[in-house]
Amino acid sequence: LFLSQATKQFLEEINKWTSQHGVSPLSWDVAVKFLMARKFDVLRAIELFHSYRETRLREGIVKLQPHEEPLRSELLSGKFTVLGVRDPSGASIALYTAKLHHPSKTGNHVVLQALFYLLDRAVESFETQRNGLVFIYDMAGSNYTNFELDLSKKILNLLKGAFPARLKKVLIVGAPVWFRVPYNLLSLLLKEKLRERVQMVKMSDLRQHLPRDCLPEHLGGCLSLDNTSIHVPGPEAMGLAELMAHLNRAQRSGIYLEYEELRREQPPGTFTCALAVHNQERNRYGDVLCLDQTRVRLKRSDYINASFMDGYKQKNAYIGTQGPLEKTYGDFWRMVWEQSVLVIVMTTRTDEGGRRKCGQYWPKEEGGQEVYGHIAVVNHRVDKQAHYNQTTLELHNTETFEQRQVTHFQFLSWPDYGVPSSALSLIDFLGAVKHQQQWAVQAFGSQWRGHPLGPPMVVHCSAGIGRTGTFCALDICLSQLQDVGTLNVCQTVRRMRAQRAFSIQTPEQYYFCHTAILEHAQRRGLLSTNQ
Incomplete structure (x- = not known):
């Protein structure tokens, strides 16, 4: 009240x-x-x-245009990062890397625009509003040419009293000797209360302030900022007009050839665990295996045919997995519980063309109850939409007596090996899934301390590579499009296949990713029909 x-x-x-x-x-x-x-x-x-x-x-920061220069290049420079983890109190962690700033090339105005844009995005999260922000000013490896006193003053002044986030602390890390005099000047500018929160720390002392799993590798932590797996905009990213020109130039046959090149690339890892004799009966298909490097490990029986997959600027955004077999129902629900999953996305029917594609691993009817291992699942409600069913499930852990709500989405208009009858119906379905994930993360509250976008979403079809890969590729590309106005389907699929081997099973599914993005763009008015 x-x-x-x-x-x-x-x-x-x-x-x-x-x-x-x-x-x-x-x-x-x-x-x-x-x-x-x-x-x-x-x-x-x-x-x-x-x-x-x-x-x-x-500072002239009235309307931010992240898709336009010079802000677009500044956002892609990597100078500012909001890390995909929180500190133990639940605060967001923002990182400014001083050595990437070159005053001769970029004016203060653009740097501050980028800072406003990224911090605005960070504090959209209720968790960040409630638990605050830790700001790491990383000066390691920087030299005098990377430094600008006026910019540093503006950043600290912005943080101390002009930004709607509870500032917990500013850690100035690895400051060179020459910085001590400017720092003394800066500390005079700060209010006494904030001065206590702004600290110069040696790299070796940083772990006294933040645990290793909250720090990037280059600052002595174990958090990888490596761009090879997490999907981030790369140099080959293209705008919508470029994508349309590429599609018009290559035509369907050229896109199919592009897919064929991807298909020929060998997965960068091994399948030792999936091929072990005692695990083979847990694979739905003998030729669809999960890589040792990215597989999900269960706490007890260890093996399940499931792989962690990164999303757009988010590690482990998805778990790509096969349609559960009767003998793996218990493993599936244990994985959902252990990984704190809030949303399950099923892109297949249980039976298609007279063949079993996936087991009925959840109670189908409203009010139905089933027990799988030590997880009891209750069907609370089924909401039937034109192209999908949305089922609210309640999970009861019979060992710990905890309970949790999970939402199960089943898309019904997508034939095996094929593509959906309507691209826009799939994109609307994706929107509903993401909205539910966002709501569920907020409802989960302080129980979730990981990435602000929440725990991984489980995505599966029958094998867990074709329709699953297409769904995840679309989500990644559309997220990047919304964030910076660019995307690259080929790069996205290549990175995805490095984590869930053989993701996107047919050239038709690969081509569909391109055309679905353009249909979405035209509906949103992002691309005129005569382009």
């Missing part, structure tokens, strides 16, 4: 100002963001709102 009253009071005051100045009124969600940053002290939140607004005006 108190939080609701504080939000109403804040909105009344701010929207008096917005109406006087002809500015759009603030939404409830934005109001909560400013209030949480100031522990629901209304007057301090109002002061923060005006400080934020004035800073943006002063």
Whole structure:
């Protein structure tokens, strides 16, 4: 009740100002963001709102265009990163890498635009609003030509009082000797309360502030920022007009040849565990195996035909797996429980063309209950849509007496080896899945301490490579398109096949990824039909 009253009071005051100045009124969600940053002290939140607004005006940061130069290049430079993990208290961790900044090439204005854009994205998460932000100013390996006192002042001033996030600490790491004098100047500028939170730390002492699994490898942690697996924009990324030109030039036959080249590349790993005699009966198909390097390991029986797959800027965004066999139902549900899965995506029917494609591994009817190993599954509700069913399941762990809700999506309009009858129906389905994942992560709250986008989504078809790979490739490409306005289907599929071997099973599915993206773009008005 108190939080609701504080939000109403804040909105009344701010929207008096917005109406006087002809500015759009603030939404409830934005109001909560400013209030949480100031522990629901209304007057301090109002002061923060005006400080934020004035800073943006002063720095000319009115409308951010992430798909346009020069901001696009700055976002792709890797200078700013919001890490895909949280600290033990649940705070987001943002990293600024000083050695990547070259003042002679990039003005302060663009750097601050990129910082605003990425921090704005980070504090969209309720968890970050509630638990705050840790900012690592990484000076390791930088020299005097990478440094600009005015920019450093602006970054710290922005963090100290002009950004709607609860700043927990700023760690200046690996500062060279010459930085001590500018740092003394900077510390004089900071309010006493913030000065305690801004600390210069040696690289070797960083682990006293953050555990290893919250730090990148180059700062002594075990978090990989390696771009070879996590999907990030690469130099070959293309805009929508380029994608359409590529498709028009190559035609279907050229895209099929592109797929054939990918298909010939050998998977970069081994299949030792999947080929072990005692595990072979757990594989639905003898020629669809999971790589040792990316397989999901169960805590007890260890083996399941399932692979971790990275998403767009997110490690282990998906678990790609086969349609469960009767003998693996218990393994499947144990994996769902152990990996804190909130959403299961099934892109097949149980039977197709008179052949069993997947076991009925969940209670199908509303009110139905089944026990699989030590996980009891209850079907609470089935919502039937035109192209898919959405089932709300409740899981009960009979060993720990905990319970959890999982949403099961089954897409019904996709034949095996083929492509969906409607690309847009699949993209709408993908939208529903992502919306549910987002809602479930918020509901899960502080129980989840990993990537802000949540635990992995389980995605499966029959073999777990064709329709599964197509679904994940579309999600990755459309996420990148939304973020920076570019994508690269070939690069995405190549990286995906390095984690779930043989992902995307046919040239038709590969071609479909291209045409589905363009259909989506045309529907959204991102690409005119005469381009």
